[in-house]
Amino acid sequence: MGATPLHALLTLGLPRQTPVAWLDGFLDGFRAAAREHAVAIVGGDLSASLERFASVTALGRVPAEGPLRRGGGSPGDELWVSGTLGAAAAGLSLVLRGYRRDRDGKVTAPRGRRVSPVRRDEIARLLRHLLDPRPMVDLGRMLAEGGIASAAIDLSDGLARDLHRLCRASGTGASVERDSLPVDSGLATLPGLPSDPLELSLFGGEDYGLLFAVPPQRVGAMGKVAARFAVRRIGRLDATSTIVLAGGAGFPRCRTGASTTSPGTPGDVPGFGSRGIRRSPGNSWETRPPISPLPAGDGWFERFKAQFLEMLGRHDEPEKVAASFAIGVAIAFTPLLGFHWIIAFFVAILLKLNKLDVFLGTLVVNPLTLGPVSAVALPLGRLIVRARQEAVTRMPWGDLFRPSLWAQAGPMVRTIGIHWAIGMFALSVLFGALTYLTLVRVLRSRRARAAVIPPDFAD
Numbered sequence: 001m002g003a004t005p006l007h008a009l010l011t012l013g014l015p016r017q018t019p020v021a022w023l024d025g026f027l028d029g030f031r032a033a034a035r036e037h038a039v040a041i042v043g044g045d046l047s048a049s050l051e052r053f054a055s056v057t058a059l060g061r062v063p064a065e066g067p068l069r070r071g072g073g074s075p076g077d078e079l080w081v082s083g084t085l086g087a088a089a090a091g092l093s094l095v096l097r098g099y100r101r102d103r104d105g106k107v108t109a110p111r112g113r114r115v116s117p118v119r120r121d122e123i124a125r126l127l128r129h130l131l132d133p134r135p136m137v138d139l140g141r142m143l144a145e146g147g148i149a150s151a152a153i154d155l156s157d158g159l160a161r162d163l164h165r166l167c168r169a170s171g172t173g174a175s176v177e178r179d180s181l182p183v184d185s186g187l188a189t190l191p192g193l194p195s196d197p198l199e200l201s202l203f204g205g206e207d208y209g210l211l212f213a214v215p216p217q218r219v220g221a222m223g224k225v226a227a228r229f230a231v232r233r234i235g236r237l238d239a240t241s242t243i244v245l246a247g248g249a250g251f252p253r254c255r256t257g258a259s260t261t262s263p264g265t266p267g268d269v270p271g272f273g274s275r276g277i278r279r280s281p282g283n284s285w286e287t288r289p290p291i292s293p294l295p296a297g298d299g300w301f302e303r304f305k306a307q308f309l310e311m312l313g314r315h316d317e318p319e320k321v322a323a324s325f326a327i328g329v330a331i332a333f334t335p336l337l338g339f340h341w342i343i344a345f346f347v348a349i350l351l352k353l354n355k356l357d358v359f360l361g362t363l364v365v366n367p368l369t370l371g372p373v374s375a376v377a378l379p380l381g382r383l384i385v386r387a388r389q390e391a392v393t394r395m396p397w398g399d400l401f402r403p404s405l406w407a408q409a410g411p412m413v414r415t416i417g418i419h420w421a422i423g424m425f426a427l428s429v430l431f432g433a434l435t436y437l438t439l440v441r442v443l444r445s446r447r448a449r450a451a452v453i454p455p456d457f458a459d
Helices: 020-036 087-096 117-131 135-145 157-168 197-203 216-228 300-312 319-334 340-351 355-362 370-385 405-451
Strands: 004-012 040-048 052-060 078-082 151-154 173-177 210-214 229-240 241-247 254-255
Touching: 004 135, 004 229, 004 300, 020 040, 020 157, 078 216, 087 117, 087 197, 135 151, 135 210, 135 216, 157 173, 157 197, 157 210, 157 241, 216 229, 300 355, 319 340, 319 355, 319 405, 340 355, 370 405
Parallel strands: 004 040, 173 241
Antiparallel strands: 004 052, 078 210, 078 229, 151 210, 173 229, 241 254
16 A cells, blocks of 8 residues: 556456457546556456456555555554445445446436436436546555555455454454444435445445554644545554444444454454344344345345356356256157166266256156157157058057067067157257257357446446
């Protein structure tokens, strides 16, 4: 933190069906952001990918005083934050509800509804916070060059989580004054947001303001900082191992001691929790790993759906997914009844296919569909071998269990069985090929649509 950006390297991975217009819009926005901070784009890489991704490496020059790190804070340092909190999370909520903002800043409501003039400007501002965030480069440089701050971190993951990281790196705790938090005014004025303003401001993320600690002897210099930037004091670092949100009815706590556990385990829980604050015996507060500050995708069904799609191979190439399911369908139509799953298992291993897709394909022919399928397979088999239909004048029900009947009907039954097997093999080839061609086309089409970002996101 606190460096002067000079150069940038851009790596892009794009699906082959990505529209050129989208790429032009993305690069226009990237170049505009680089020009704003006098950054030269000096190289990078472009490659084909199933999913769209971008990776940026920034190079710069740190001041003589050295960079600002997370771990420089000490007990007694004041905590300050720039900008407001929760605006980007509110903007994301609006996008998920169908609101859009085009390049000119015009707002459109979901399903063509009219946006009232009173709310239009506020919605546009919240969408801009999400779609066009402003990095606080100048503020970071001022804090570093003037030796004003002892520690700093950008608020990309929300105040709760990033404060926890700063405290853990500095070996301190913190006390945050709830009434001092700069909660964005739009969170209280816009109805229908999924969480209360305090929750969005603590856990929303993507605000990209700076959270920094100022030693007591440098607090006087904050007047010069406040003259240029919107900053506010929100609390203080202390010598405890907990983070406390003071104010209101009670206060949640969280331990901040150093931990080698992985993210999401109790040692890395952000201070305050996220809808996961739960009361424990003794009226103290504990936290469990947060899910998401927004409701989308945090239910058991959504998690099951995401995991199931992963098992189906949603990130695999369309040809591989289609081939796996089509081979399962082809196996299902073979006359080897009772051995379909065994055959599918070995074929999937031999050809390195998605086993679940192959197994699901074999379910196409089942006890409910075997009758209609056989009714098609038998005449198809006769047609292929150009055989005539065997005539059955009457069904001798009374003689069904006499060996003489089966000895007499045996040749006809064998012939029917051969014709049925030939028809099933023909259906196997036919439906296997149709399944592959159809599924490849559908998957390519869906992924091509998923690769296109609406024009209002390109700015």
